[in-house]
Amino acid sequence: MSQVKFEHLFKPLQVGPMRVPNRICETTNTINSSMTPGLIDEHFIAHHAAKAWGGTGWIGSETWLLNSPFPPETPDEIGLAVGFAVHQSPYQFPIFAEGMTKFCDEIHRAGSVAIVQLTHLSAVWAPSPVVVVGAQDYTPHVLGDEEIEFFIKTYADAAEVAKNCGADGIEIHCAHETLGYSFLSPTTNQRTDRWGGGPQERIRFIVESLQRVRQRVGASMAMGIRMSGKEFRKGGYDNLEMREMLYYIGESGLLDFVSIDVGHCWGAPSYVPSSYYGHGEFRECGKAARADLDRKIAVLFTGRVNDPVIAEDLLKEGYCDLVGMVRAGISDPEFANKARDGRLSEIRRCISCTRCIDEASEPKTFPYKPTCSINPMIGHEVRWKQQYRPADKAKRVVVVGGGLAGCEAARVAAMRGHQVTLLEQGKRLGGQLLIAAAVPGRDDFEDQVYFEENEMTRLGVDVQLATNTDLAAIKALSPEAVVIATGSIPRMPREIPGIDLPHVVQGWDVMQGKAATGNRVAVISEEDYYETPCVAEFLTERGKHVEVFHKSVHLGSEIARYSVGMVLSRMESCGVIVHPNLLLKEVRLDSIELVSSFGVRTYRKEGFDSIVLVYGSVPQHDLYDQLKADGSVPQLYLAGSAWLPRFMAEAAQHGASVGLVI
Numbered sequence: 001m002s003q004v005k006f007e008h009l010f011k012p013l014q015v016g017p018m019r020v021p022n023r024i025c026e027t028t029n030t031i032n033s034s035m036t037p038g039l040i041d042e043h044f045i046a047h048h049a050a051k052a053w054g055g056t057g058w059i060g061s062e063t064w065l066l067n068s069p070f071p072p073e074t075p076d077e078i079g080l081a082v083g084f085a086v087h088q089s090p091y092q093f094p095i096f097a098e099g100m101t102k103f104c105d106e107i108h109r110a111g112s113v114a115i116v117q118l119t120h121l122s123a124v125w126a127p128s129p130v131v132v133v134g135a136q137d138y139t140p141h142v143l144g145d146e147e148i149e150f151f152i153k154t155y156a157d158a159a160e161v162a163k164n165c166g167a168d169g170i171e172i173h174c175a176h177e178t179l180g181y182s183f184l185s186p187t188t189n190q191r192t193d194r195w196g197g198g199p200q201e202r203i204r205f206i207v208e209s210l211q212r213v214r215q216r217v218g219a220s221m222a223m224g225i226r227m228s229g230k231e232f233r234k235g236g237y238d239n240l241e242m243r244e245m246l247y248y249i250g251e252s253g254l255l256d257f258v259s260i261d262v263g264h265c266w267g268a269p270s271y272v273p274s275s276y277y278g279h280g281e282f283r284e285c286g287k288a289a290r291a292d293l294d295r296k297i298a299v300l301f302t303g304r305v306n307d308p309v310i311a312e313d314l315l316k317e318g319y320c321d322l323v324g325m326v327r328a329g330i331s332d333p334e335f336a337n338k339a340r341d342g343r344l345s346e347i348r349r350c351i352s353c354t355r356c357i358d359e360a361s362e363p364k365t366f367p368y369k370p371t372c373s374i375n376p377m378i379g380h381e382v383r384w385k386q387q388y389r390p391a392d393k394a395k396r397v398v399v400v401g402g403g404l405a406g407c408e409a410a411r412v413a414a415m416r417g418h419q420v421t422l423l424e425q426g427k428r429l430g431g432q433l434l435i436a437a438a439v440p441g442r443d444d445f446e447d448q449v450y451f452e453e454n455e456m457t458r459l460g461v462d463v464q465l466a467t468n469t470d471l472a473a474i475k476a477l478s479p480e481a482v483v484i485a486t487g488s489i490p491r492m493p494r495e496i497p498g499i500d501l502p503h504v505v506q507g508w509d510v511m512q513g514k515a516a517t518g519n520r521v522a523v524i525s526e527e528d529y530y531e532t533p534c535v536a537e538f539l540t541e542r543g544k545h546v547e548v549f550h551k552s553v554h555l556g557s558e559i560a561r562y563s564v565g566m567v568l569s570r571m572e573s574c575g576v577i578v579h580p581n582l583l584l585k586e587v588r589l590d591s592i593e594l595v596s597s598f599g600v601r602t603y604r605k606e607g608f609d610s611i612v613l614v615y616g617s618v619p620q621h622d623l624y625d626q627l628k629a630d631g632s633v634p635q636l637y638l639a640g641s642a643w644l645p646r647f648m649a650e651a652a653q654h655g656a657s658v659g660l661v662i
């Protein structure tokens with residue numbers, strides 16, 4: 001039991017008419033938890049209410065995208081890189097209100113409050129003819145007075161529905177390249193009429209929208225805005241100008257809270273900061289927001305706070321009154337209760353890998369569902385509720401492989417009452433997590449290893465490290481069920497002439513300290529996610545000169561737009577030179593020969609001491625094949641990368657699902 005005292009985190013706070021039971025907030029996160037897109041179904045309720053039942057006091061759930069004033073016959077503008085705009089927002093349908101009412105009731109039953117965020121994410125429209133989102137390549141339609149009036153009215157209309165459904169608070173979204181943001185920013189608002197000008201004029205759209213909402217919903221709901229603490233955009237506002245705008249908005253008497261975060265939805269930093277950022281890195285913006293505001297207006301700060309101890313510190317040091325902890329609640333919906341009960345070692349901390357936002361913005365799965373790399377229940381809450389039950393009979397279960405899939409299989413099987421032995425060939429659990437954690441800016445990945453180690457101890461799993469498992473060793477344990485989660489190994493492109501030369505090594509071996517390189521390194525990449533940038537950065541941190549020859553259009557092309565900016569910016573600051581669209585054709589002692597990925601031209605490059613390969617990986621399932629042929633184990637499973645090397649989330653889900661059915 002932890003001795004940490006939380007003197008601030010669990011104190012209730014009055015925010016306007018709303019009493020928030022503690023300081024922990026799920027700020028809005030549109031993670032696509034409904035299996036009935038646009039509507040609120042049992043999956044949506046199960047996902048967000050799990051956080052309320054887990055002790056999060058403020059539930060922001062998912063944003064409401066409001067109607068836009070399209071000219072007749074124009075199509076909806078649903079473009080992931082540019083924002084959404086819709087003709088008819090779901091909140092207008094009775095079936096939506098029905099679901100929302102059920103949702104609010106559930107949140108209240110759990111003792112939390114429900115906040116509705118109202119959003120125009122429509123970079124299609126803007127105050128001035130200036131591109132709103134960096135990823136966008138067209139000039140937005142400039143708003144006329146009638147259109148502005150249309151938008152203002154939509155906030156009031158939607159707020160009324162939210163009130164009727166039982167929501168406690170309304171938040172107008174004025175950050176992240178939304179319409180509210182584009183009025184506040186001096187780059188996107190260059191108007192010379194009443195809607196533009198200095199800080200005191202650019203807030204007019206926000207104040208009039210708040211006024212209209214207040215007139216419509218009365219005094220019974222808390223009202224606030226979400227606002228960027230500063231912009232990272234040429235000509236954008238800094239945190240002093242944010243203070244000034246916020247002061248004037250506060251003076252209107254319409255604000256009960258302001259939710260501050262930092263970042264954009266394209267480029268770096270992202271408003272969903274990855275592990276490359278410090279915990280609560282932009283916390284000063286919370287403090288700045290508090291500086292001039294009436295104390296009655298609560299300041300909520302959000303941004304990579306993944307640990308209740310950090311949250312407590314932010315409150316204690318006066319950075320904010322409430323702390324946003326979105327991904328902390330995705331990786332562990334019960335983290336707040338665990339902190340309150342002193343069970344800190346049971347918390348599964350978010351590692352900020354950003355799969356959740358990447359999946360929400362550019363899904364890899366269909367049907368779309370929330371995804372978390374380390375929490376396998378996310379997106380499957382209803383299924384877990386239906387299927388999870390203690391084992392009818394405690395079985396002897398042997399899990400081979402202590403990577404994420406093996407650990408999750410062992411953890412869930414042990415939770416259900418099985419007697420589990422986990423055999424790992426390394427000196428520590430973790431598998432590929434340990435490789436990732438060795439890279440600069442990825443050390444949070446080790447948190448998941450600590451979590452698994454703590455869980456194995458807590459659940460009484462017999463963990464045997466540094467074991468060399470074979471068929472006989474498994475049979476000697478007389479298992480009733482065996483899970484083979486032996487992972488994968490790096491792919492070796494044997495077909496390439498010269499690939500066996502001694503100066504050719506694998507990226508994984510370099511990161512594990514098993515292979516050394518000379519000073520001038522060519523990284524050959526056939527991998528589109530984080531592995532190549534990680535290998536490159538790992539090498540530059542050790543003083544190597546790195547050039548990457550990459551098969552596709554840019555490094556990290558599988559990383560979504562929220563996250564790729566930071567990865568590419570790091571490559572630039574490390575001095576990594578990237579040559580896209582090239583495949584390795586031949587290795588010689590003094591040179592390499594490459595061929596265009598999409599053409600026939602070949603290129604010869606010289607001057608490298610070492611060639612480092614990043615070619616993805618190959619599943620390792622020999623032991624499974626042998627056990628299957630042997631036929632003596634009653635229940636035999638293959639899990640994670642040993643079946644198919646994909647992403648962490650897939651490995652964790654596969655392992656946990658096996659643990660669920662043994």
Ligand SMILES: Cc1cc2nc3c(=O)[nH]c(=O)nc-3n(C[C@H](O)[C@H](O)[C@H](O)COP(=O)(O)O)c2cc1C
Pocket residue numbers: 027028029030031062063117173176226261271272273302303304305324325326327328356357360
């Ligand atoms: C999947 C996902 C979807 C998000 N959608 C929204 C959104 O619709 N509106 C919004 O204001 N913020 C959104 N956010 C940002 C979060 O509110 C929060 O600011 C961000 O996750 C950083 O906080 P954290 O480090 O505690 O996760 C989203 C975040 C995630 C992970």
